[in-house]
Amino acid sequence: MNRLGALVVLAVVALAAWPAVAGAADLSALEREELQAYPYALVLAGDARTEHALRRAGGVRLAQTLSVWRVRSAAALRVAPLAELVEPDRPLTTGNHFGAGDPKVGEQWWINPIGANGAEPPGPGVPVTIVDTGVDLGHPEFAGRPGTTALNGQNINGQTEEHGTAVASVAAAPANGVGLVGVYPQATLRVWDGSPSGGGISVGLVVAGIDAAVRRGPSVINISLGTIVRDPVFEAITAVAFGSGSLVVAAAGNDGNRGNPLEYPASYPHVLTVGATDSSGAAAYFSSASPFVDVAAPGQLIPVAVPTASDPTGYSTFSGTSFSSPLVAGAAAWIWTARPNLNVTQLFDLIRSSARDIGRPGFDTQSGYGQLWIPGALTAPVHPRDPTEPNEDVSHVKPNSLFRTADPPVTSPGRTRGTISARLDFSEDPRDVYRVWVPATRRTIVTLTPTADVDLAVWGPRTVSVLEGGRARKRDFRGMSERRGARRETVRVDNTSRRGAYYYVEASVGSSPPLRRVGGLRYQLSVRTTKLSTRPARR
Numbered sequence: 001m002n003r004l005g006a007l008v009v010l011a012v013v014a015l016a017a018w019p020a021v022a023g024a025a026d027l028s029a030l031e032r033e034e035l036q037a038y039p040y041a042l043v044l045a046g047d048a049r050t051e052h053a054l055r056r057a058g059g060v061r062l063a064q065t066l067s068v069w070r071v072r073s074a075a076a077l078r079v080a081p082l083a084e085l086v087e088p089d090r091p092l093t094t095g096n097h098f099g100a101g102d103p104k105v106g107e108q109w110w111i112n113p114i115g116a117n118g119a120e121p122p123g124p125g126v127p128v129t130i131v132d133t134g135v136d137l138g139h140p141e142f143a144g145r146p147g148t149t150a151l152n153g154q155n156i157n158g159q160t161e162e163h164g165t166a167v168a169s170v171a172a173a174p175a176n177g178v179g180l181v182g183v184y185p186q187a188t189l190r191v192w193d194g195s196p197s198g199g200g201i202s203v204g205l206v207v208a209g210i211d212a213a214v215r216r217g218p219s220v221i222n223i224s225l226g227t228i229v230r231d232p233v234f235e236a237i238t239a240v241a242f243g244s245g246s247l248v249v250a251a252a253g254n255d256g257n258r259g260n261p262l263e264y265p266a267s268y269p270h271v272l273t274v275g276a277t278d279s280s281g282a283a284a285y286f287s288s289a290s291p292f293v294d295v296a297a298p299g300q301l302i303p304v305a306v307p308t309a310s311d312p313t314g315y316s317t318f319s320g321t322s323f324s325s326p327l328v329a330g331a332a333a334w335i336w337t338a339r340p341n342l343n344v345t346q347l348f349d350l351i352r353s354s355a356r357d358i359g360r361p362g363f364d365t366q367s368g369y370g371q372l373w374i375p376g377a378l379t380a381p382v383h384p385r386d387p388t389e390p391n392e393d394v395s396h397v398k399p400n401s402l403f404r405t406a407d408p409p410v411t412s413p414g415r416t417r418g419t420i421s422a423r424l425d426f427s428e429d430p431r432d433v434y435r436v437w438v439p440a441t442r443r444t445i446v447t448l449t450p451t452a453d454v455d456l457a458v459w460g461p462r463t464v465s466v467l468e469g470g471r472a473r474k475r476d477f478r479g480m481s482e483r484r485g486a487r488r489e490t491v492r493v494d495n496t497s498r499r500g501a502y503y504y505v506e507a508s509v510g511s512s513p514p515l516r517r518v519g520g521l522r523y524q525l526s527v528r529t530t531k532l533s534t535r536p537a538r539r
Contacts, residue, residue: 043070054075114183114373125338135154152196154193166316220246221248224321248270250274252275254276276298278298283367294352338378354377358371386422387422394459416439424509433507438502441497450487456480
């Protein structure tokens with residue numbers, strides 16, 4: 001993604017790479033943040049001067065064959081310019097992280113169904129950001145937890161203020177011998193309190209939380225909240241998050257026995273929507289069903305941490321898609337850390353394509369593509385990157401609109417031919433819009449070759465949205481091809497004026513029965529320019 005910043009991957013420096021490693025003074029901001037998440041660091045000293053500095057800082061030499069020292073992380077940062085290598089003193093495990101002695105692990109029935117016991121999660125990497133009510137950072141699960149950052153003040157006083165602590169514990173409670181263990185216990189955890197006064201959460205406060213997360217760089221953002229109102233500001237900030245390289249994971253809702261109204265952000269494009277399952281492996285009776293559900297995860301009778309102010313034990317058992325969502329969010333951060341070369345479109349599709357099918361064969365509206373399966377997501381092949389996402393409308397691709405910068409157009413004044421390969425999705429990516437340059441007194445031919453039913457349309461340079469109607473549509477619409485099935489679509493546009501301009505090309509899911517297979521709806525878009533014909537353009 002090239003919108004608000006590139007995904008920065010933390011590189012773990014292996015000892016075998018020494019001495020080619022640059023001086024530790026070159027540590028990036030994220031590497032410094034990771035180092036500070038641990039109490040101690042390991043330092044490889046290259047000379048007597050560095051050893052003297054380490055000794056003065058209270059360091060202890062660990063080996064004689066190599067000058068390896070253990071020192072407080074704060075001191076390691078000060079010594080870094082002199083050292084050959086500086087890295088966190090990361091903990092090692094002797095087996096399954098769920099066997100660390102946390103007493104409530106036996107109650108966490110969700111561990112086996114999602115395969116969380118089948119692999120060992122990595123150390124801190126891609127952050128998990130919880131946007132919710134406040135988290136009790138004085139709770140035994142979070143007090144002194146490495147790699148935990150409050151993005152704003154955390155309030156836990158109020159009737160509904162236990163929710164954020166519970167959600168965060170499901171995602172990232174540490175394996176510390178206390179209480180329970182989250183799905184990614186060593187995750188870098190960031191928390192935003194969307195209810196700082198204890199009076200409830202509003203869209204504005206959640207938007208501010210997503211914005212705070214985006215400004216700190218790509219992460220997995222969990223939203224275990226929802227509204228039945230489709231709010232354009234809320235939708236815009238989720239598009240900005242996705243465009244900046246973050247994965248937004250949201251709870252589907254708990255109205256499965258109350259008519260299944262659509263909830264947002266769960267029903268926005270490019271939001272990974274999570275339904276709930278019960279201990280039998282079936283969709284939970286309360287889990288909202290919709291075409292926008294992507295995957296499911298356990299969500300009934302989930303052991304959680306709660307503020308000790310609301311329950312002296314500090315623990316309870318909750319049900320709801322609110323607790324399915326952080327299982328998927330934590331797992332997504334784990335998978336992304338283990339597979340750092342994925343971009344957000346690949347991660348999104350990988351979690352869906354690797355899920356274990358439950359219920360009716362294939363996609364269904366209660367569990368999406370199936371139940372989260374971590375071992376599969378760690379090893380399954382991935383789809384190619386889907387370029388320029390999100391690009392659902394003109395505002396997504398026009399410079400200085402929703403994004404400060406725009407992705408390159410398919411064609412431009414200096415390049416009159418272009419090709420792009422991409423994909424659509426019935427619910428998560430139903431439309432792609434691109435800019436193409438149509439020179440003065442020239443004809444531009446746009447051709448789309450799909451693997452299934454995809455329609456093609458072209459819009460003029462004054463278009464505000466490809467969803468326009470009335471007079472605006474009459475002014476801006478330039479032509480459409482909508483042949484059924486996997487048939488090639490072509491639209492020709494003539495620019496009879498003396499000035500070239502950027503037009504907009506729209507590829508959208510066709511009217512044939514929807515293909516609900518991850519990555520199955522692919523197409524190639526080709527654009528070329530020729531001399532203007534005297535014959536009328538095809539409409």
